[in-house]
Amino acid sequence: MNIAVWLPLSGLLCGVMLGFVARRNFFCTLSALESYWYGENSTGLRTWVLAASVAAAATQLTIFTGLSNVSEAVYLEPRFTWVSAILGGLTFGFGMALVGTCGFGALVRLGGGSLKSLVVVIVLGFFAMATQRGLLGIARIEWLDRHVLDFSGAGSQSIPDLAGMALGEWSRLPIILALIGIPAAWVFKDANYRRQLGQWTTGIVVGLVIALGWLITSMAAAHSFEPVTIESVSFVSPIADALLHLSLFTGSTIGFGVAVVPGVVIGAAIAANRSDNVRWEACDDARELSRHLFGAALMGFGGILALGCTIGQGVAAASLLTVSAPVVLVSIAIGSRLGLAWLLEGTFSSAFHR
Numbered sequence: 001m002n003i004a005v006w007l008p009l010s011g012l013l014c015g016v017m018l019g020f021v022a023r024r025n026f027f028c029t030l031s032a033l034e035s036y037w038y039g040e041n042s043t044g045l046r047t048w049v050l051a052a053s054v055a056a057a058a059t060q061l062t063i064f065t066g067l068s069n070v071s072e073a074v075y076l077e078p079r080f081t082w083v084s085a086i087l088g089g090l091t092f093g094f095g096m097a098l099v100g101t102c103g104f105g106a107l108v109r110l111g112g113g114s115l116k117s118l119v120v121v122i123v124l125g126f127f128a129m130a131t132q133r134g135l136l137g138i139a140r141i142e143w144l145d146r147h148v149l150d151f152s153g154a155g156s157q158s159i160p161d162l163a164g165m166a167l168g169e170w171s172r173l174p175i176i177l178a179l180i181g182i183p184a185a186w187v188f189k190d191a192n193y194r195r196q197l198g199q200w201t202t203g204i205v206v207g208l209v210i211a212l213g214w215l216i217t218s219m220a221a222a223h224s225f226e227p228v229t230i231e232s233v234s235f236v237s238p239i240a241d242a243l244l245h246l247s248l249f250t251g252s253t254i255g256f257g258v259a260v261v262p263g264v265v266i267g268a269a270i271a272a273n274r275s276d277n278v279r280w281e282a283c284d285d286a287r288e289l290s291r292h293l294f295g296a297a298l299m300g301f302g303g304i305l306a307l308g309c310t311i312g313q314g315v316a317a318a319s320l321l322t323v324s325a326p327v328v329l330v331s332i333a334i335g336s337r338l339g340l341a342w343l344l345e346g347t348f349s350s351a352f353h354r
Helices: 004-026 028-039 043-064 082-099 103-111 115-133 135-144 159-167 170-189 199-221 237-247 256-272 287-303 312-319 324-344
Strands: none
Touching: 004 082, 004 103, 004 159, 004 199, 004 256, 004 287, 028 043, 028 082, 028 103, 028 115, 028 324, 043 159, 043 170, 043 199, 043 312, 082 135, 082 324, 103 256, 103 287, 115 135, 135 287, 159 170, 159 199, 159 312, 199 256, 312 324
16 A cells, blocks of 8 residues: 555554543543642553553564664654753643643543634644744744754664663663663552553553554655655644644645544544543633633643653653653643642642642
8 A cells, every 4th residue: 555545544543542542541641640649649640651661662672673763753863952842841731731631632532522622722733833833933943942962972862872872782771671661660569550451451552552653654664765754643743734734735645643633533532422421512711711722822832842742752752762751751740730730729839749
């Protein structure tokens, strides 16, 4: 089959799987963090960490066996724009708290009938385009992306590559095993979690789909006569590109990441319909609408600065064991904690107290 056909088709099917399992088992990053911080319930957070661990294990295995070649992935770019990563993560996290979910979660909710999420997706995509290619992009390039940590000596910003450069090639495998094994051990340390098969299934499916994205696009790039972007799943730039394809004829073919976006909505809609929990809902008042508009704008802006979201950086980039992943994730967590504190308690200072 022509790559221009099966590449977006593969993305669509991967999106359907993600949307279905996320809607069926309530996979949501913000909800996981909120439950952990305010309800002392770590189940959702463990599922999210399991997804990242599975994605990393599967991706590193395909790299080791030669099935995937992800050296051209944007997350492995040796130039790490650390100021953009931190500011972008903080901004994205705060916007995520205002909206009540991330870009992925908004697509999942849209599949269940949330018109609020439709507004969020449109505004997020618009501000992502503006930050990537519009007027906000000029400010990004001139003021933020100029602050760079250069890891060219290691060839990438992969933590194992950096360890190999500093300590020797012998250190690569132990570092990889530690970066995957320690989080996985924390996940299954909880006896109660070990009995929750549905949560296991969710984390494993999400992780494998992320790894599958790297494998599919890597294979497509190896066999295509046209340039193919090596990518997996993310929900900031692809949402912007999906809106662009929907509104304008660009002449370019639809890539894997763009096709994932409608796939998530379709998968979530199937799950919602099967569970009989399709609910058409809109904002209650102008105040709630303004909060969603502002939060979506912050997510679109911050997600481009950080080169990803809770899924893009948190799982896809983490599967490549990059330096950017933990930096952006910590920044997103801090931003969302500040946002939740402001929403729930009316003060930022409460974010620093358990």
